[in-house]
Amino acid sequence: MSSATTFSGKDSHKRVRSHSNPGFLQRLGDTAGGTLVGVGLVFLSIYILFTNEGRALRTASSLDEGLSQVVSLGTFSSHDFQNNNRLVHLSAPLRTSKTLHDPNYGVEVQAVKLKRHVEMYQWVEYQESKDYQENGETKTETTYTYNTEWKSELINSRNFDKEIGHQNPSAMAVESVTVVAPQVQVGPFTLSEGLVEQINNFQTLSLTGFTSSDSDPFLTVHDDYFYHTRQPKRPEVGDVRVRFSFAGLSGDDGPAQTVSVVAKQSGERLVPFKTKSGDVLEILYPEELSAEEVFMKERQHNSMKTWGLRAAGWALMFIAVQMTTRIIYTLVDWVPILRDLVSVGLKVFAFCVSSSLSLLAIAAGWFFYRPLMAAALGALALLPVLLARSGLPAKKHL
Template sequence: MPPPLPGSTSSSLMQGVKATLISSGIGLLLLLVFTVVLWKNEGRAIRTARGLAEGAAIVVPVDAAKVDAQQESKLVHLSGEAVTKVPLEDSAFGIKQLALRLARKVQMYQWKESSETTYSNNDSSRNGTTTYTYDKVWDDKPINSASFNQPLNHTNPTAWRYSSEGWTAKDATIGAFHLPEGLVAKLGEGQALPMNESAYTFTEPNPPQLQDSTLYFGANPLMPQVGDLKVTWRILKPGPHSIVGRQTGTSITPYPTKAGTFIELVADGHVGADVMFDRAVKENIALTWAIRLVGTLFVFAGIRLLFNPLASLGRSVPFVSRLLSTGVTLFSAVLAVMLSLLVIGTAWFAYRPLLTIVLLIIMAALGIGWGMKYRKTAVG
């Protein structure tokens, strides 16, 4: 790893004020955006739950071997072998595979910049020292070295000989039902495509080296240089899958629910509709809590940045600075949790007013009961 390259940023008083205002502005933006995100998340979660409950109650199991016209436009569940007759082809490498999906992944060895800014507790003018480090990494996306603080000797190629690409079967079927490309794209993760000398053909100059199941473009795979490429493939072979969706002619499309959501569930193997809906319910709960937690963290970050000027007041006195910083951080954390709970609770009231009222009555009754019991204990 190359040594860190320091870059000093000497800020005047005006620059310090400007930096403080910018951080407060970013904090306010984060606070507003993720308050809305928390609100929207509750609505999404409730609509999704209602849609899944509706779907689980009306889904009809059908025989994938034939299309029953009586089930047209209904929510159906089918299971069987997903197959295709037309091979998928990566013409650049002469690869042909009878598969539901074929994906090429290309990675380039590139420079990556990281930075860290530190501030001195004894400096009231917010002078900062930014340290830049540069590492070489494999990445499947271009890294723009022109924007580096130290672009000299850390230059990445702008042109890629090959790029990542994917192919999806257009004729995929399960029994008598055709599977749209969007549905096939949801099926399984697939597996790495094993490679050998006979699995591909390459007629262009500067052929790659085969290393395990990777095609390597460069002088030495053991000593990669910036600009070297690694190419790998993933494949989803024909196999058993289960689908829940709307029967539309001989195809399966997303089913619109009364809650305003769409149902289109997939699973690897032969899986019953009840299991698929149960998984979808659990995924919805997990996603809801994940967004709640992430949203609360960003609300905290927003509040902390918003109060950053207050935390900076005692920067010239280390003890006072640490005390203020800790106090502002704790205050921001408590305020973030309270605000997030308020937003979530208000959203629940907006989307589920009756249930919210019932819960409030129960909570009030428990509180009154606990208070009366505590009073009797105190009197006794």
Template sequence: MATLVETLRAHWLIAAFGLILFIAGSSVLYWNEGRAVHTMMALDETYADVYSMQFTEEEQDQTFDNRIVHLSGPIICGEPLTEPDYNIQLMAVKLRRRVQMYQWVEEAIDNHFGDSEDSVHSDTRSYYYKREWRDDLVDSRRFNSRRGHQNPQRLPIESVLQVADAVYIGKYELGGEVKNKFNNYHELTSDIRPEDSSIKMHLGLYYHANDVFNPEVGDLRILFTYAGMEGEIYSIVGKLQGNKVEPYITTRGVPVLLLHHGEISAAELFRMEYRAQALHTWWWRFVGWLLIFFGVTCNTKMLRLLLLRVPPLMGLAPDLHFPVTGNFVIAFSLALTIAAIAWILHRPVIGACLFMAGASPYVWLTRNLVDYQRVD
């Protein structure tokens, strides 16, 4: 059997790569668990002091300045958002204009497969040209063949996002960061045609084109979407500063601001947020574990030599012929142990559970080893 030094010399490159993966996975896990701990503590702190506004007459005589509040009700917009050229006037939190231009697009491939709308062949590559609707300008000056494939140099109409200046729930105004969380966009459809006869409508889109079915390079099409229509019911948790709802900054400096569509109680809002944070945490745990698993896999031979030298850990040594199971167990144990370190000081019960789960493969294999030695 080769020694540890001989194995390291023979596989130093893959061992170094595996070490990098292991460090990266450990860093991801430690960062993720630290983030999860602080987020959960921030939610706990916020939930402990939240007050649900009922919009009663008794509340009119009370002051809630600098209090954490839960609001639920229909949103009210101060002024409409408008697009005069398209006869659009909408009472909503956000109105987004998305502009696309019909342009030439170049594709370069090494193999000579079938032609597209237009193609140019060179000794090493084939360049194909086709026309597509694109959000961003395609610089035709960078094309391999510019002749007959010229795009306009600018967009005559830009994409833009309008945000209402004043939005309320009851008498309380929503701050800028609250309005930024309205991101559930819906397509805006209208039967009112623009006054400009050169602008055509088709399937909810506005076309600056002679023929919507046969567009030419330089033609435009525009899609309008909105978020937060006036009258829709939303539920919010934030801090009242004066008459405006802003994020609550916890004692640890973590901002907390919750917003969901519908009439939802404070308890249910926090339950939803806890669930979302748990799913987010487990996703990053999987990413960290995967990096550690590949890092361990790159160092299977050296790990086997190391573990075989320690009798209590011999059962963890991966089988060189079937290494996946052993590597899986080692990566699983290491990942949970790293996670436990981040939790143990703040949530001892969670930290202890993670640590015991991480140690369980070692305990089980050690027990089997002891039983085997007794039989001998």
């Protein structure tokens, strides 16, 4: 393999790498390896599709069970221990006991979470490659472009194709961090850690009223950011900016956020509720909802997740079948017309087989819960085979 570099601009250059075209035996060996990988992906896809159906049905059963048992609590200021260990629902404002603050920047807010998000101005490398044939060789032309951008993650410039003139610092001067209130209450109850984790509707903290620090002349406030530079509109590589955001407002900075919770009442705490199906109900939404509305949203979420995993499982199956049949294309890729026909045929074959195998995996997942539905899906999966056999000419008997 050989390479050559050409420069096409101030912050970009091109590099051309060439290598000889692989022979027939090498291509055959590569596709044979791909066939083994494809077989493995087929089993992975079947596993995803099969377990997804069981998960979806188990979740649906748990939601039905929860809705039939949930007790909606009214407005009160004390605990009703008659509902102890039962699944309860309530909508009430969030309350926290302490104000969250960041002493380094003088920021404070009474909320459930306070996040410090740090970005550094860094060099970023972009690559764009294209292949072409020349003198019996395959050449790859890669264009490397360098831009300066604000990034929250540290970019290692040592991995750049051209590091000279594009060096980034090896560490950030300030780290991102999220502070969580030690105790969060809704009504008279304290929320479990799992419920607190679901409070993630972050909003940017306005820095209106903040001014540049006299003690640090390089700290400037601009557009709700703290900039560690004198010129925020003309930053240099290595400059840092910090933005704050909060979730779950709960104090004097504004009206406390109302949340709706479905969980088990355990004394003065709201904790996970384990259903007979084996799932756990521990639900929080950052809005005022009735118990029926909470469970309706959970059903919608379960449906979207189920169909998303079905689509992902089918796509993985389609790719897997294509990889397993790629060896057939390799055997004829030296004949242009035949190569194109086989390519189209293999794609149609992969579509039919992946659809049938996906439906069979889904049917197997339904078998233990609804056998009739499983049988219907199995028959639908075999439809392409039946159609193909019906199109074959009947055998002549002498």
